[in-house]
Amino acid sequence: MNTLKTNWFSESCEMWPGATFSFEVKKVLHEEKSQFQQIHVFDTTSLGRVLVLDGIIQCTQKDEFSYQEMISFLPLCAHKNPEKVLIVGGGDGGVAREVAKHPKVKEIVQVEIDAKVIEVSKKYLPFMAVGFDSEKLTLHVGDGFEFLKSHKEEFDVIITDSSDPIGPAVQLFEENYFSLMKKALRPGGIVCSQAGTIWNDIDIVTSTLRYCKNQFAVAAYAYASVPTYPSGQIGFVIGSLDGTTKLDTPNLVFSREEEKAMNLRYYNSDIHKAAFVLPTHVKYLLA
Known part of the structure; x- marks a missing residue:
């Protein structure tokens, strides 16, 4: 359910069903599958750089x-x-x-x-x-x-x-x-x-x-x-x-x-x- 469409990434998870958090992506800086998880790094419009693991936001430069x-x-x-x-x-x-x-x-x-x-x-x-x-x-x-x-x-x-x-x-x-x-x-x-x-x-x-x-x-x-x-x-x-x-x-x-x-x-x-x-x-x- 975690998607990147028309420059927007949306986080959704079974732990918080029925709700998502979305942010606008300027550029996908990195994407790969490690031995343990999927890793993404985005450069975003309002949050700075964002680390996402297995589709879940881990940290954003802003906060x-x-x-x-x-x-x-x-x-x-x-x-x-x-x-x-x-x-x-x-x-x-x-x-x-x-x-x-x-x-x-x-x-x-x-x-x-x-x-x-x-x-x-x-x-x-x-x-x-x-x-x-x-x-x-x-x-x-x-x-x-x-x-x-x-x-x-x-x-x-x-x-x-x-x-x-x-x-x-x-x-x-x-x-x-x-x-x-x-x-x-x-x-x-x-x-x-x-x-x-x-x-x-x-x-x-x-x-x-x-x-x-x-x-x-x-x-x-x-x-x-x-x-x-x-x-x-x-x-x-x-x-x-x-x-x-x-x-x-x-x-x-x-x-x-x-x-x-x-x-x-x-x-x-x-x-x-x-x-x-x-x-x-x-x-x-x-x-």
């Missing part, structure tokens, strides 16, 4: 920073000292770009399953792929699920930047995955995973948060505004091994000068707190 900053800084700033960070997925480089900015992060390990996404992002999405240039980063091409099995009590924070639970990303939304992350964390460790939206994926939000709560002492759901994602939002499930962690209260608060120096365009300490404030019906459903 990608809101997602990348929030999935990174929510867990990093909730942690007291996030020195070593694991990124699972994130083949466009955006999360690595943000994690590398955090002043307490000393080492970043990233595992991305699809080498082609990395290659394409470096060529066509350099504003995100700049994250791969960080001296803090060690990049592995492989299965994050399998990687976790051989790494115990090693990381302070684990960030899972996955596509939606269709195809190769399905196992990243299951309880076994949260169990593996738990074992790979140091004491007091924190995880953060993409978890869908309350408007289109409430069943996914509910089950993913439940799996996280089953494995971690405290867990919560937060969200950010991303206009080009379905419903204009994306959510994150965050869990901590330390039962005293206040996930909605940042341990590190940046000054305006620090925000400017890090080129933060969405995240700040007030946004951090507000991200956990949920609509009434969702608040009680998730409780």
Whole structure:
């Protein structure tokens, strides 16, 4: 159902039936089928460059920073000292770009399953792929699920930047995955995973948060505004091994000068707190 007709691309998916999101395409910059998924990069009229995997929008140049900053800084700033960070997925480089900015992060390990996404992002999405240039980063091409099995009590924070639970990303939304992350964390460790939206994926939000709560002492759901994602939002499930962690209260608060120096365009300490404030019906459903 995902089509490119008369210079317009329309995204539709079984996860949000009966609705589409469309944008005007100036040029198809790249198209190929990797071992794992169909990859497109478009140059568009109003969104800049857009990465699409298996017909689903992953990021647009116009608003990608809101997602990348929030999935990174929510867990990093909730942690007291996030020195070593694991990124699972994130083949466009955006999360690595943000994690590398955090002043307490000393080492970043990233595992991305699809080498082609990395290659394409470096060529066509350099504003995100700049994250791969960080001296803090060690990049592995492989299965994050399998990687976790051989790494115990090693990381302070684990960030899972996955596509939606269709195809190769399905196992990243299951309880076994949260169990593996738990074992790979140091004491007091924190995880953060993409978890869908309350408007289109409430069943996914509910089950993913439940799996996280089953494995971690405290867990919560937060969200950010991303206009080009379905419903204009994306959510994150965050869990901590330390039962005293206040996930909605940042341990590190940046000054305006620090925000400017890090080129933060969405995240700040007030946004951090507000991200956990949920609509009434969702608040009680998730409780």
